[in-house]
Amino acid sequence: MNAAxxxxxxxxxxxxxxxxxxxxxMLQAALRAGTAGRRSVFEVFTRRLPEGRRYGVxxxxxxVLDAVENFRFDPGVxxxxxDRGIVDAPTLEWLSGYRFRGDIWGYPEGEVYFPGSPIxxxxxxxxxxxxxxxxxxxxxxHDSAVAAAASRMAVAAGDRxxxxxxxxxxHELAAVAAARAAYVGGFATTSDLAAGFRYNIPTVGTSAHxxxxxxxxxxxxxxAQVDSLGGGTTLLVDTYDxxxxxxxxxxxxxxxxxxxxxxSGDLLLLAHRVRQQLDDLGAHKTKxxxxxxxxxxxxxxxxxxxxxxxxxxxxxxxxxxxxxxxxVYKLVARADSAEPDAPLRPVxxxxxxxxxxVGGRKWAARRTDADxxxxxxxxxxxxxxxxxxxxxxxxxxxxxxxxxxREPLDAARDRHTAARGALPLSATQLSKGEPVLPTEYV
Amino acid sequence: MNAAxxxxxxxxxxxxxxxxxxxxxMLQAALRAGTAGRRSVFEVFTRRLPEGRRYGVxxxxxxVLDAVENFRFDPGVxxxxxDRGIVDAPTLEWLSGYRFRGDIWGYPEGEVYFPGSPIxxxxxxxxxxxxxxxxxxxxxxHDSAVAAAASRMAVAAGDRxxxxxxxxxxHELAAVAAARAAYVGGFATTSDLAAGFRYNIPTVGTSAHxxxxxxxxxxxxxxAQVDSLGGGTTLLVDTYDxxxxxxxxxxxxxxxxxxxxxxSGDLLLLAHRVRQQLDDLGAHKTKxxxxxxxxxxxxxxxxxxxxxxxxxxxxxxxxxxxxxxxxVYKLVARADSAEPDAPLRPVxxxxxxxxxxVGGRKWAARRTDADxxxxxxxxxxxxxxxxxxxxxxxxxxxxxxxxxxREPLDAARDRHTAARGALPLSATQLSKGEPVLPTEYV
Numbered sequence: 001m002n003a004a005x006x007x008x009x010x011x012x013x014x015x016x017x018x019x020x021x022x023x024x025x026m027l028q029a030a031l032r033a034g035t036a037g038r039r040s041v042f043e044v045f046t047r048r049l050p051e052g053r054r055y056g057v058x059x060x061x062x063x064v065l066d067a068v069e070n071f072r073f074d075p076g077v078x079x080x081x082x083d084r085g086i087v088d089a090p091t092l093e094w095l096s097g098y099r100f101r102g103d104i105w106g107y108p109e110g111e112v113y114f115p116g117s118p119i120x121x122x123x124x125x126x127x128x129x130x131x132x133x134x135x136x137x138x139x140x141x142h143d144s145a146v147a148a149a150a151s152r153m154a155v156a157a158g159d160r161x162x163x164x165x166x167x168x169x170x171h172e173l174a175a176v177a178a179a180r181a182a183y184v185g186g187f188a189t190t191s192d193l194a195a196g197f198r199y200n201i202p203t204v205g206t207s208a209h210x211x212x213x214x215x216x217x218x219x220x221x222x223x224a225q226v227d228s229l230g231g232g233t234t235l236l237v238d239t240y241d242x243x244x245x246x247x248x249x250x251x252x253x254x255x256x257x258x259x260x261x262x263x264s265g266d267l268l269l270l271a272h273r274v275r276q277q278l279d280d281l282g283a284h285k286t287k288x289x290x291x292x293x294x295x296x297x298x299x300x301x302x303x304x305x306x307x308x309x310x311x312x313x314x315x316x317x318x319x320x321x322x323x324x325x326x327x328v329y330k331l332v333a334r335a336d337s338a339e340p341d342a343p344l345r346p347v348x349x350x351x352x353x354x355x356x357x358v359g360g361r362k363w364a365a366r367r368t369d370a371d372x373x374x375x376x377x378x379x380x381x382x383x384x385x386x387x388x389x390x391x392x393x394x395x396x397x398x399x400x401x402x403x404x405x406r407e408p409l410d411a412a413r414d415r416h417t418a419a420r421g422a423l424p425l426s427a428t429q430l431s432k433g434e435p436v437l438p439t440e441y442v
Numbered sequence: 443m444n445a446a447x448x449x450x451x452x453x454x455x456x457x458x459x460x461x462x463x464x465x466x467x468m469l470q471a472a473l474r475a476g477t478a479g480r481r482s483v484f485e486v487f488t489r490r491l492p493e494g495r496r497y498g499v500x501x502x503x504x505x506v507l508d509a510v511e512n513f514r515f516d517p518g519v520x521x522x523x524x525d526r527g528i529v530d531a532p533t534l535e536w537l538s539g540y541r542f543r544g545d546i547w548g549y550p551e552g553e554v555y556f557p558g559s560p561i562x563x564x565x566x567x568x569x570x571x572x573x574x575x576x577x578x579x580x581x582x583x584h585d586s587a588v589a590a591a592a593s594r595m596a597v598a599a600g601d602r603x604x605x606x607x608x609x610x611x612x613h614e615l616a617a618v619a620a621a622r623a624a625y626v627g628g629f630a631t632t633s634d635l636a637a638g639f640r641y642n643i644p645t646v647g648t649s650a651h652x653x654x655x656x657x658x659x660x661x662x663x664x665x666a667q668v669d670s671l672g673g674g675t676t677l678l679v680d681t682y683d684x685x686x687x688x689x690x691x692x693x694x695x696x697x698x699x700x701x702x703x704x705x706s707g708d709l710l711l712l713a714h715r716v717r718q719q720l721d722d723l724g725a726h727k728t729k730x731x732x733x734x735x736x737x738x739x740x741x742x743x744x745x746x747x748x749x750x751x752x753x754x755x756x757x758x759x760x761x762x763x764x765x766x767x768x769x770v771y772k773l774v775a776r777a778d779s780a781e782p783d784a785p786l787r788p789v790x791x792x793x794x795x796x797x798x799x800v801g802g803r804k805w806a807a808r809r810t811d812a813d814x815x816x817x818x819x820x821x822x823x824x825x826x827x828x829x830x831x832x833x834x835x836x837x838x839x840x841x842x843x844x845x846x847x848r849e850p851l852d853a854a855r856d857r858h859t860a861a862r863g864a865l866p867l868s869a870t871q872l873s874k875g876e877p878v879l880p881t882e883y884v
Contacts, residue, residue: 017636018614020607021647024635025671029649033666035656042652067614080639088670126656133650134634137610138617165462168579169766172460172509174613175580192576193466194459197522205463207471208575210484210773213789214477214568224475228530229467240792314766323765324611324756331652347655350682 014074015067016098018135021086027127028091036127037338041361044106044120044140044329046113050148050322052432055423057151057416058119059181060143061109065403067135068100100128104398107364108405110184110416111393112423113144114377116439118362119327121394126334133329141327142174143181145319149296150185151420152320153312155428156300161188161309163204164195165291166317178317184412191311199409206261212239222252232258234289237274238265246274250281259287259308267292268305275306295320296430333361346381358441365391366422366437374423380442456516457509458540460577463528469569470533478569479780483803486548486562486582486771488555492590492764494874497865499593499858500561501623502585503551507845509577510542542570543843547836549806550847552589552626552858554865556819558881560804561769563836568776575771583769584616585623587761591738592627593862594762595754597870598742603630603751605646606637607733608759620759626854633753641851648703654681664694674700676731679716680707688716692723701729701750709734710747717748737762738872775803788823800883807833808864808879816865822884 030036049056073081073095081087081095102124113119120136122129153162164182167175172194179187179195189204190196196203207225215221222235222245231253237245237260250257260278262270267290278286290302291311299310315321330349335342346359360381365388367376378388397405420427427436472478491498515523515537523529529537544566555561562578564571595604606624609617614636621629621637631644638645649667657663664677664687673695679687679702692699702720704712709732720728732744733753741752757763772791777784788801802823807830809818820830839847862869869878 015614017639018609018617019635020609020633021635021638021645022633022649023647025647025667026649026653029653029666029670030656032670033657033662035662035666038656040656077639081635084638084645086635086645126652130652133652134610135614138612138614141611142613142616167460167462168576168771169583170580171584171613171616171619172457172577172580174584174616175460177613191462191464193461193463193523193528196463196526197459197519203463203526203528205465205467207464207468209791210568210572210575211468211471213773213791214472214480214482214776215475216778220475220477224471224477225467228471228474314768318765323760326756329610331655334656336658349651349655 013070014077015071015135016073016077018067018138019131020134023131023133024081024087024091026130027094028087030126031091031094034338037125039335039340039342039344040124040126040129040331041333041344042122042129042133042329043118043332043362044136044327045116045118046326046328048115048326049435050325053148053322054427054429054433054436055420056113056325057144057147057185058107058109058111058113058140059147059184059412060139060177061106061397062406062409062412063139063143063177063180064120064136065397065406067139068104068132068398069403071098071100071132071135073098094127098128098131099401100124100132100398101401102128102398103396103400105394106397107393108395108415109412110414110419112419114435114437114439116358116379116441117377118364118379118394121361137327137329141324143177144325144327145323146178146181146317147185147416148322149316149320150182150187151416152296152430153299153316154186156296156303156430157310158303160307162186163189163191163309163311164316165191165311166313167192169314170317175317180409182316183409184416186413186416201409206234207236209236209239212236218245219248219252222249226253231256234259234261236261236263238262242270242274243277246277247281250278250283250286255281255283255286257283257286259289261289261291263291268302271302271305271307300430330357332357332359364393366393367391368422372422374437377437377439378442379439382442385442455512456514456519457512457577458515458519460509460580461573462576465573465575466523466529466533468572469536470529472568473533473536476780479567480777481782481784481786482566482568482571482776483774483786484564484571484575484771485560485774485804486578486769487558487560488768488770490557490768491877492767495590495764496869496871496875496878497862498555498586498767499589499627500549500551500553500555500582500586501589501626501854502581502619503548503839504848504851504854505581505585505619505622506562506578507839507848509581510546510574510840511845513540513542513574513577515540536569540570540573541843542566542574542840544570544840545838545842546840548839549835550837550857551854552856552861553835554861556877556879556881558800558821558883559819560806560821560836563803579769579771583766585619586767586769587765588620588623588759589627589858590764591758591762592624592629593858594738594872595741595758596628598738598745598872599752600745602749604628605631605633605751605753606758607633607753608755609634611756612759617759622851624758625851626858628855628858643851648676649678651678651681654678660687661690661694664691668695673698676701676703678703678705680704684712684716685719688719689723692720692725692728697723697725697728699725699728701731703731703733705733710744713744713747713749742872772799774799774801806835808835809833810864814864816879819879819881820884821881824884827884
């Protein structure tokens with residue numbers, strides 16, 4: 001099992017049913033027509049970034065590798081497919097032995113992307129590749145959307161740490177993936193224990209308003225929390241009166257109090273007022289954490305305020321207005337026969353209603369200027385120009401069905417920081433605009 | 443295991459880590475302070491509907507019941523909590539025996555709701571209730587958002603069936619929950635096989651553009667599909683030239699061809715043109731399915747077009763612009779001591795920045811006019827007025843830790859249709875407006 005490779009405690013169950021039914025009906029028809037074995041190339045890309053966004057962030061690649069490795073048809077699944085008459089007996093037989101044995105290349109996790117970037121390329125027989133469409137898109141569309149929001153928030157937050165706390169605002173397992181994607185995009189910690197368990201992301205959390213309300217007084221609640229968690233804890237100070245709560249917090253925990261959290265009200269005003277009060281009380285090292293309906297714009301607006309950390313929920317896990325990317329999984333080339341050495345022929349749906357695709361198996365490279373700043377995303381189907389050979393973006397992820405590019409999550413996180421840092425400065429502007437790099441087809 | 447009750451093939455694993463860390467730190471502090479055993483009432487509600495929406499739809503209740511039943515701390519989870527120092531030894535000991543043994547009441551699944559509606563009420567010791575916050579909110583916030591979008595689309599579609607096909611646009615397991623919520627909201631089928639497997643929702647699907655492109659010609663592709671799936675299949679006719687494809691489709695499958703699918707272009711124009719062509723070819727019963735970036739407005743705009751079914755993806759699974767609800771889980775009452783008969787005291791955070799809560803354990807009823815049309819959502823904490831006693835909305839879901847209200851998904855689906863039908867007619871307008879019922883606090 002893949003998960004063991006990274007010492008993760010969670011086994012990934014079969015992913016075979018995260019599949020749109022048409023993938024199986026196409027398989028059945030192609031098996032019968034004798035075309036299922038044609039060597040095929042599918043590519044994942046998006047025709048556009050969400051409106052106004054300057055760059056995208058590839059996230060979920062590691063989860064895709066897990067999902068491909070665990071895409072197998074167990075007896076219970078085969079029985080379901082048989083009972084419902086979803087596919088015929090020869091197809092069931094074929095599925096029972098299914099393992100992906102092809103090749104996958106892709107942008108490594110954390111890399112940035114642009115319209116047309118071939119984020120992932122899946123190559124093998126039509127039959128084995130077509131089945132992976134939905135699960136690959138589900139993962140990349142979701143995780144990349146969250147990572148893009150996270151990246152913008154990380155830019156806005158600068159050196160101040162960001163806490164992911166959106167679990168309650170999205171599906172319980174989407175939340176775990178969201179915490180992972182947020183970490184790739186630059187968040188430091190998560191409130192979600194399942195994300196800590198599964199991906200080893202540092203977890204944080206102290207108390208909610210309910211804890212204060214449970215006790216006979218705010219003083220009792222603070223004392224109970226400090227008794228249990230020590231003076232370095234974070235006390236939530238906005239249940240009743242913030243000024244009174246801050247005074248009491250320092251009285252109870254001492255000036256070594258770790259932090260106070262503000263979850264409502266005018267955060268800019270409160271942060272200034274609370275900082276002043278903390279300093280007056282000698283609690284110079286006590287930090288201020290804010291956590292109320294933040295997005296990248298609210299974070300940026302607090303840049304000059306004495307805030308030490310931001311907790312972000314809803315807007316992060318919903319991609320800050322763009323909860324999904326528009327990534328598609330398209331057949332771009334296939335052989336004319338099932339012979340292993342039959343040459344690949346580029347294919348593409350005819351342009352209609354803007355849904356254009358570019359046929360052919362693609363490479364991509366990021367051209368940089370003399371100062372090393374990226375200036376274009378270059379995508380091509382022919383030979384790679386010599387000057388771009390060293391700047392290619394796709395890396396080998398799966399070779400002959402074996403995952404060859406498993407990596408710790410921190411590697412993706414570091415890669416994202418580096419990739420974003422190599423973009424033109426305007427990439428980090430929050431204002432709306434065109435993609436910061438043009439895509440050139442050669 | 444709960445799932446067996448409904449003959450579902452999927453066991454629900456432990457949900458205990460779908461938890462924000464602060465729930466466990468509050469537990470630890472409350473255990474130490476001697477307040478953990480105080481009888482407490484938590485309520486789930488929202489302060490507002492998404493902007494412009496007329497009503498909300500409760501969905502996910504059945505999944506909440508599964509999650510509560512499976513909220514238990516297995517040895518691996520306890521080890522994780524111990525290793526990371528998340529809670530102390532006495533808390534670990536307490537968690538090892540955790541089962542929810544309290545009571546849950548709530549709006550039944552499929553019911554509509556409004557600002558302030560106490561959608562769910564969780565009652566028991568503080569310790570046992572506080573742990574459920576995140577998992578309950580995750581499920582209700584996600585599933586209700588999708589169901590609300592589905593309900594609007596179902597209104598727009600009228601008698602025409604809706605196909606859920608958004609799996610690729612959202613997290614792979616969120617997709618399964620989305621298919622379930624969409625079914626509650628009025629969708630007829632799903633493309634997602636996992637949703638069929640897990641919830642017995644009817645699945646559909648035939649072929650994608652890749653299937654056409656795989657073959658040497660569109661004719662070969664159509665023939666292969668008809669050979670495999672029969673003449674009643676749905677052929678995708680917009681890979682190259684729609685008119686030519688429709689002609690060929692009827693030629694190959696005969697006038698008994700089940701349907702044609704159009705996935706791009708001007709759907710209104712194409713639907714009219716294709717209907718005319720099908721009729722001219724004698725394929726009067728061949729249906730037209732459209733599937734391109736639809737939302738409730740696009741569906742409504744096709745009401746007069748000869749369309750027989752709509753496939754909806756992105757906009758459904760992202761809640762048609764509102765991917766999450768704003769439901770919160772608040773402590774509204776608690777006892778002053780851990781004595782079982784200690785009276786409950788209403789509690790509420792002080793109003794600040796608009797985050798007002800109403801303290802006290804609530805009932806809710808929907809008042810109707812003489813014609814049986816709903817006219818107000820009435821929420822109260824005192825005695826229930828006699829005339830509303832028979833119109834109460836909360837039903838018992840869990841009694842002493844035992845689920846007492848498990849039901850087939852069709853029951854929720856039917857309930858939603860009935861509940862929506864009893865609202866004033868303006869509820870079904872797609873135009874933005876205020877909630878169709880006022881919430882009255884008594």
